[in-house]
Amino acid sequence: MGYAQLVIGPAGSGKSTYCSSLYRHCETVRRTMHIVNLDPAAENFDYPVAMDIRELISLEDVMEELGLGPNGGLIYCMEHLEDNLDDWLAEELDNYLDDDYLVFDCPGQIELFTHVPVLRNFVDHLKSRNFNVCAVYLLDSQVCIRFRTLPPCIVCFCCTLTVVQRAYSFLFHMN
Numbered sequence: 001m002g003y004a005q006l007v008i009g010p011a012g013s014g015k016s017t018y019c020s021s022l023y024r025h026c027e028t029v030r031r032t033m034h035i036v037n038l039d040p041a042a043e044n045f046d047y048p049v050a051m052d053i054r055e056l057i058s059l060e061d062v063m064e065e066l067g068l069g070p071n072g073g074l075i076y077c078m079e080h081l082e083d084n085l086d087d088w089l090a091e092e093l094d095n096y097l098d099d100d101y102l103v104f105d106c107p108g109q110i111e112l113f114t115h116v117p118v119l120r121n122f123v124d125h126l127k128s129r130n131f132n133v134c135a136v137y138l139l140d141s142q143v144c145i146r147f148r149t150l151p152p153c154i155v156c157f158c159c160t161l162t163v164v165q166r167a168y169s170f171l172f173h174m175n
């Protein structure tokens with residue numbers, strides 16, 4: 001059995017920072033883990049990238065070639081990933097052993113949880129490959145103490161539950 005952690009949460013909530021800190025911590029305690037970039041728009045990484053969705057498709061290419069904007073382009077990229085779960089993702093996952101630990105740094109756009117089933121199907125795919133999946137939902141603590149920003153955050157959180165419920169366990173983390 002493999003182990004997978006999906007790092008999700010609104011844009012700018014600290015997902016990549018969390019992944020980088022987790023990687024450094026594992027290095028210190030001499031444990032091996034692999035971080036996967038699932039954001040087709042990400043460019044700079046503070047951690048070694050084990051698998052990268054941009055090897056399959058990048059937002060920059062989609063925007064240039066199809067004339068889509070950033071949000072439509074992101075949805076297109078993620079739907080392309082969904083179409084390639086049994087090809088690209090399956091081949092990439094073959095490189096990892098049974099007890100490997102993968103951490104997926106996900107994009108933050110809420111549309112990926114409300115409009116398309118790609119992340120739900122992604123979790124289902126991991127589970128079908130015998131991965132024990134959990135999700136970590138990150139939220140900036142500052143938005144929780146402001147009356148105007150808290151309700152939208154609760155809505156985002158509820159929307160992401162559709163994905164999270166497919167995972168075996170779930171952690172809530174405030175930055």
Ligand SMILES: Nc1nc2c(ncn2[C@@H]2O[C@H](COP(=O)(O)OP(=O)(O)OP(=O)(O)O)[C@@H](O)[C@H]2O)c(=O)[nH]1
Nearest residue numbers: 009010011012013014015016017018039107108175
């Ligand atoms: N003060 C503080 N800043 C943080 C913390 N975590 C992240 N940041 C900062 O917040 C900004 C956004 O962090 P990222 O890790 O890029 O957030 P993200 O969720 O990956 O962002 P997207 O990929 O754009 O969705 C960066 O400038 C970080 O340095 C934290 O715990 N405290």
